[in-house]
Structure formats: structure tokens, C-alpha cells
Amino acid sequence: MANQEFKAGYCAIVGIPNAGKSTLMNALLGTKLSIVSRKPQTTRKRVLGILSSETEQIVFLDTPGIMPRPNTLLHKSMLEDVKRSFADADVILVLAESHKSFESALPGNWDEYKRIAGTKPMILAVSKIDLAKQKTDLLPVLQHYGTMSEFTEIVPISSTKGLNLKELVKTLRKYLPVAQPFFDTEQLSDQNDRFFVGELVREVIFQMYKEEIPYSTEVDVREFKERERGKWFVSADVIVERDGQKAILVGRGGLALKTLGERARKEIEHFLTHPVFLELHVKTRADWRDNKRSLTELGYRT
Ligand SMILES: Nc1nc2c(ncn2[C@@H]2O[C@H](COP(=O)(O)OP(=O)(O)OP(=O)(O)O)[C@@H](O)[C@H]2O)c(=O)[nH]1
Ligand SMILES: [Mg+2]
Missing domain, CATH: 3.40.50.300 (P-loop containing nucleotide triphosphate hydrolases)
Structure with a gap:
């Protein structure tokens, strides 16, 4: 109008x-x-x-x-x-x-x-x-x-x-002030694809695993490469607090991790509307939720 x-x-x-x-x-x-x-x-x-x-x-x-x-x-x-x-x-x-x-x-x-x-x-x-x-x-x-x-x-x-x-x-x-738009009207967010890719892996972890696992887990996207030809490349660390949690995340014969990777890849491809190769590495970082340095490295303000 x-x-x-x-x-x-x-x-x-x-x-x-x-x-x-x-x-x-x-x-x-x-x-x-x-x-x-x-x-x-x-x-x-x-x-x-x-x-x-x-x-x-x-x-x-x-x-x-x-x-x-x-x-x-x-x-x-x-x-x-x-x-x-x-x-x-x-x-x-x-x-x-x-x-x-x-x-x-x-x-x-x-x-x-x-x-x-x-x-x-x-x-x-x-x-x-x-x-x-x-x-x-x-x-x-x-x-x-x-x-x-x-x-x-x-x-x-x-x-x-x-x-x-x-x-x-x-x-x-x-309740909004009269003002010009702050962002390009085509833009949906100010956060980059790398952030959302990590979030999508985390979402599947919240859906797949029980009890404390989702809460003890963080995802750190280490590489995100858009290629002119073929699949884009994403490599992410899945960080847990203890080795026992690592074993649960990976599952017997690596089956759970494989399922996580497949489900997350599909979500990421849907979000990026482009095929991707997704690589996940499960790592233990003791008590990362209470470690200021770890949190800062993972992009949290502390
Ligand atoms: N039936 C119904 N469920 C809803 C509705 N909105 C959200 N939910 C469900 O509520 C649950 C929590 O939704 P989220 O959007 O993750 O809630 P949130 O407030 O962002 O949660 P946090 O990020 O954990 O604080 C999910 O299972 C949703 O599907 C709704 O309008 N109706
Ligand atoms: Mg929420």
C-alpha cells in the first residue's frame, strides 16, 4: 500500500x-x-x-x-x-x-x-x-x-x-519506527551459510540422540568450500565432552555417525540448494561448556 x-x-x-x-x-x-x-x-x-x-x-x-x-x-x-x-x-x-x-x-x-x-x-x-x-x-x-x-x-x-x-x-x-530498511529486501539473515550448516548438523543431533548427548555436543564447521563444478565441500568437527559420549555418537560399527552424516547432508543440501560432500570428525574437548577459551573458539560471547 x-x-x-x-x-x-x-x-x-x-x-x-x-x-x-x-x-x-x-x-x-x-x-x-x-x-x-x-x-x-x-x-x-x-x-x-x-x-x-x-x-x-x-x-x-x-x-x-x-x-x-x-x-x-x-x-x-x-x-x-x-x-x-x-x-x-x-x-x-x-x-x-x-x-x-x-x-x-x-x-x-x-x-x-x-x-x-x-x-x-x-x-x-x-x-x-x-x-x-x-x-x-x-x-x-x-x-x-x-x-x-x-x-x-x-x-x-x-x-x-x-x-x-x-x-x-x-x-x-x-510498534516499529518509521524508517528505511536496514537490509537488502532479498536478504534473509546476516549470518552466513557456514553458521547455518553447523546448526543443521546440530539439529539432527538433537533429533537423533537421547539424554545428555545433544547438550554435550557442539558442531564446529572447519571447512566450507563452494566449488564451481561438482559438490561443495563441508568438513565439521562434532565436539563432545567425554570419550564415552564419542562412542555413543559414533555408534556400533560407526552406524550412528553414518546416519547422522546422511541426514545432515540432506538437510544441508536442501538449505543450500546444492549437492555437498559432508565430512564429520568426532572429537573430545573436555568440559567445553565450562571452558571460556573453548567457548570463544566456538563463537560464543563469554
Ligand atoms: N503443536 C504445536 N507445536 C509447536 C508449535 N510451535 C512450535 N511447536 C513445537 O514445539 C517444539 C519446540 O519448538 P522450538 O521452535 O524449537 O522452540 P524454541 O522456543 O525455539 O526452543 P529453544 O530454542 O529450545 O528455546 C517443537 O517440537 C515444535 O515443533 C505450534 O504452534 N503448535
Ligand atoms: Mg529455538
Whole structure:
């Protein structure tokens, strides 16, 4: 609409682990950018996703889940990313799952984050409403959040069913400043393919392995070569904390690692729309989650 002023700004998507933040950003962008799993704490670094239309550009910051008590240096770094996103945002979009109790749908230390937000507008998206058994189940939930003064708007959504997402964008638009786009309107992110390739390997690890394995594992893309002819070449280290975990990752006769490689390669090829040769090397780096130097080398801010 030519008579609408162009608006542009940053929107941080925040909430407890597993609230559906990454799924929402992907649904809004119409593309799979940020990795998703059924396990909490999938996102570890903030992921930037750019939504451009003729009337606005919203730069989303998909953040790691807020956990009240960080118990590793990695967790602390994840929370720093959340806080940085609060600081960078023009509007803060808080996700709370519709089917969770009010006490558990927002972070235990919500007051602390409310303070960080200060006077910035905060919108609450009540997520996963497709899980509500009946429409009437949602009413008391929306009424309850309606009494919380920090939220200027409340929008019920379902990312997987695509419910109310257009309304959500319209609502967010209201709180963006009049400005020119920050990024090229064709651009989807400011993070490079190398980053997303590592994330896709990590996503398959979150889907394939149980218990502590996904949490103890990191992926470090060592080589990423685009070739003029033939397959592109990707070599990545899969880092675990202990040798016992290495054995689980590799599996009997190397079968698990082979499956991981095949599944990750398919995801990467889909993302890059180009065939790739993927090489994975499993390495042990003792307690990397609590080692400042290791974390810095792996691209975490500490
Ligand atoms: N039924 C339903 N499930 C959803 C919806 N949105 C997300 N999920 C599921 O919720 C789980 C967590 O989704 P994510 O997008 O990874 O959640 P997140 O908030 O990014 O999680 P962290 O990165 O770990 O903090 C996945 O299994 C999703 O498929 C939704 O609208 N409806
Ligand atoms: Mg996530």
C-alpha cells in the first residue's frame, strides 16, 4: 500500500526454552532458518531473520530460551545473547505456551527481564493454540494475561497451523519506527551459510540422540568450500565432552555417525540448494561448556 509509511525495526522473540520461538520465526519468514527440536535449549546463539514486505521490514532476533538458573558458562553466554537482544529490540515479542500453567509459561525470573525491557513495548503471543482442546479453553488464558500490565497486546497464535500470524505481523508493525530498511529486501539473515550448516548438523543431533548427548555436543564447521563444478565441500568437527559420549555418537560399527552424516547432508543440501560432500570428525574437548577459551573458539560471547 503506497500510502502507508515504510517502517523498519528489530523484534526480539523471547520466552522459556521450547516455547516455539524458532518455529514462529521460520513460519513468519516462510523458510526454515532457525533449527527446531522437541527438546528445550535447542537455540544457543541468537539467529537473525529478516521479513521484508512493501510496507515494512521486521528484523527478528530468535533467542535462546530463558532459564532462571544458568549452570554452565554456555548457559550464561546464551542468556547474554537474550539480554543483548532485549537491548537491540524496538519491540519485544514474548512467547508463552497456551497449554502451560501461568506460573511455568513465563520464565521464573520474569521480573528481572521485565526490568531489562524497561519502557520498550512488549507483546505477548500465546503460542501453540492448536493444542488447546476447545476454543473455550483459551479464554481464561487470554483473560489472565490480559491482567498483566507489561503487555500492550496479546495475540493467540499457532505457528505450525499458521493461525493468526498475519495479525501478529500487523500488531508488531504498529510498534516499529518509521524508517528505511536496514537490509537488502532479498536478504534473509546476516549470518552466513557456514553458521547455518553447523546448526543443521546440530539439529539432527538433537533429533537423533537421547539424554545428555545433544547438550554435550557442539558442531564446529572447519571447512566450507563452494566449488564451481561438482559438490561443495563441508568438513565439521562434532565436539563432545567425554570419550564415552564419542562412542555413543559414533555408534556400533560407526552406524550412528553414518546416519547422522546422511541426514545432515540432506538437510544441508536442501538449505543450500546444492549437492555437498559432508565430512564429520568426532572429537573430545573436555568440559567445553565450562571452558571460556573453548567457548570463544566456538563463537560464543563469554
Ligand atoms: N503443536 C504445536 N507445536 C509447536 C508449535 N510451535 C512450535 N511447536 C513445537 O514445539 C517444539 C519446540 O519448538 P522450538 O521452535 O524449537 O522452540 P524454541 O522456543 O525455539 O526452543 P529453544 O530454542 O529450545 O528455546 C517443537 O517440537 C515444535 O515443533 C505450534 O504452534 N503448535
Ligand atoms: Mg529455538
